[in-house]
Amino acid sequence: MASLTTHVDGLTLPNPFVIASGPPGTNLPVIQRAFREGWGAVIAKTVSLDAGKVKNVSPRYAKLYAADRREVIGWENIELISDRAFETWLEEFRRCKDAHPEGVLIASIMEEYRRDAWVEIVERCEAAGVDGFELNFSCPHGLPERRMGSAMGQDPDLLEEVCGWVMGAARRPVWAKMTPNITHIEEPSRAALRGGCTGISAINTIRSVMGVNLETLRPEPCVEGYSTPGGYSSKAIRPIALRMVMEIAQLIRKEYPGRSLSGIGGIESGEDAAQFILLGADTVQVCTGVMKFGYECVRGMKEQLLAFMEGHGFESLGDFRGRSLAYFTTHGDLVRRQAERKQAGRLASDQDWAAEDFVRQSDALAGE
Numbered sequence: 001m002a003s004l005t006t007h008v009d010g011l012t013l014p015n016p017f018v019i020a021s022g023p024p025g026t027n028l029p030v031i032q033r034a035f036r037e038g039w040g041a042v043i044a045k046t047v048s049l050d051a052g053k054v055k056n057v058s059p060r061y062a063k064l065y066a067a068d069r070r071e072v073i074g075w076e077n078i079e080l081i082s083d084r085a086f087e088t089w090l091e092e093f094r095r096c097k098d099a100h101p102e103g104v105l106i107a108s109i110m111e112e113y114r115r116d117a118w119v120e121i122v123e124r125c126e127a128a129g130v131d132g133f134e135l136n137f138s139c140p141h142g143l144p145e146r147r148m149g150s151a152m153g154q155d156p157d158l159l160e161e162v163c164g165w166v167m168g169a170a171r172r173p174v175w176a177k178m179t180p181n182i183t184h185i186e187e188p189s190r191a192a193l194r195g196g197c198t199g200i201s202a203i204n205t206i207r208s209v210m211g212v213n214l215e216t217l218r219p220e221p222c223v224e225g226y227s228t229p230g231g232y233s234s235k236a237i238r239p240i241a242l243r244m245v246m247e248i249a250q251l252i253r254k255e256y257p258g259r260s261l262s263g264i265g266g267i268e269s270g271e272d273a274a275q276f277i278l279l280g281a282d283t284v285q286v287c288t289g290v291m292k293f294g295y296e297c298v299r300g301m302k303e304q305l306l307a308f309m310e311g312h313g314f315e316s317l318g319d320f321r322g323r324s325l326a327y328f329t330t331h332g333d334l335v336r337r338q339a340e341r342k343q344a345g346r347l348a349s350d351q352d353w354a355a356e357d358f359v360r361q362s363d364a365l366a367g368e
C-alpha cells in the first residue's frame, strides 16, 4: 500500500496537503476543523505584532467564472494579513497544540524592516508551541509604505538580511514564501536560501485587476466606487505556479540540496498535487480550493494522489518527487531533438511534419 507520509525539515506530516495561509486558517476553530478533516499541516493566517494597523475593507474578493458561469477559475482578493490581536493568536496557538499535539502547526509571520520586531515575533510564537514558520514576503497589496510583504520580497538584499535575522532566532524550520510578482523567481529564492531559510514556499498571489464593470465603468472589487490591484489565485494561476516551482526546484537541487520546497497555486485535486511533487515540491498548499470546496476536499485529494501513485507503482512520495524535472530543456535543444527524429526518417518531410503538428493540435482542441 502506497504511503502519503511526508518527512520535511524534521517534521512528519501524515500527508503532503497543507492549508495555505489565508481564510482557511483564520482562527482556532477552523484550524482545528482542518486537523479533524485530515490535513497534513496548517499554516495559520499571517500574524504581525501590531494588528491594530491592519485595516481591511469590504468587499475584498472578485471572481472570474468559466464560460458556464458556474465554475470559479480565478479569484482576486485585496485582503490584508490577520487583523486579530497577536496575544489572541498566541493563546490560540497554545490551545491548538494542547488539543492536537501531533498536528503540524506553522505560524505565518510578517513584520516591518526591524530586526527586533522579527526576533520578538519568532520567539513569542515558538514559546506558544508552533512547529515552524512561514515568512510572508509576498502579500501583494497593502502595507508597502511599511516595506512589508511583497515590498520586502521584491528586494533580494532586504530578504536575505531579514531571513538571517529570523534564522538567528528560530529553532524550528523556516520557509520563506515568495511573491510571483518579480521577473526571475530564482533571485529572491536564492537570497532567502543564502539567508539560511530551511525551505521556500511558492507562490503567493499574482498582482491583478479582475475586471471593469461595463455598466458602472468601475473596476472590481469595488469599494466606495474605487479599487486597487489585488492578488490573483485559484486554478487559473496553476501553470504559472508550476513554472516557478520548477525553477526553484532546479535552483535548490543545484545550489542548496536538502532545502525544502512547498508548492502553492491553484491546487484542487490529487492530480494537481502530483504535478507539483513531480516538479520537486515536498508539500503542497491549498487556499482558494478550500474556500471553494470546503475542508473535506482533502479526502478526495488524498485518494486521487494515492491512485496516481498506485497506477505507477510508486510506494512513497520520494519515489517520484522531482521526477519530471529531467524533461525540461532549452528551446534550442527541442529543435535539435526534433531534427534528429526527422533525420532518422521517422518524419519523411517538412510537409509531413506540418501535417502531423496540425492533426496533433486539432486533436488537443477537440479534446478540450
Ligand SMILES: Cc1cc2nc3c(=O)[nH]c(=O)nc-3n(C[C@H](O)[C@H](O)[C@H](O)COP(=O)(O)O)c2cc1C
Residues within 6 Å of the ligand: 020, 021, 022, 023, 045, 046, 075, 077, 079, 080, 081, 082, 108, 136, 139, 177, 203, 204, 205, 232, 233, 234, 235, 237, 264, 265, 266, 267, 285, 286, 287, 288, 289
Ligand atoms: C482571500 C485570501 C487571503 C490570503 N491571505 C494570505 C495571508 O494572510 N498570508 C499569506 O501568506 N498568503 C495569503 N494568501 C495567499 C495564499 O496562501 C496562496 O498563496 C494563494 O492564494 C495561491 O494559492 P491558491 O490558488 O491555492 O489560493 C491569501 C489568499 C487568498 C485567496
